[in-house]
Amino acid sequence: MSRLDGTGAEKRLPQETHTDKALQLQCLLLLSEVYRWRRK
Structure with missing residues (x-):
């Protein structure tokens, strides 16, 4: 996992x-979880 994501x-x-x-x-x-709960 040596991917450079620009976050240092x-x-x-x-x-x-x-x-x-x-x-x-x-x-x-x-x-x-919150997203699923709010969509109900």
Whole structure:
């Protein structure tokens, strides 16, 4: 996963990058849940 996304993640520590990815995934899941809930 050495993809350059322009956020400077490649310059940070691997642990921080891993945490960032986990947080992004959580946010996406939460947003999708809220989106589905609001569409009902």
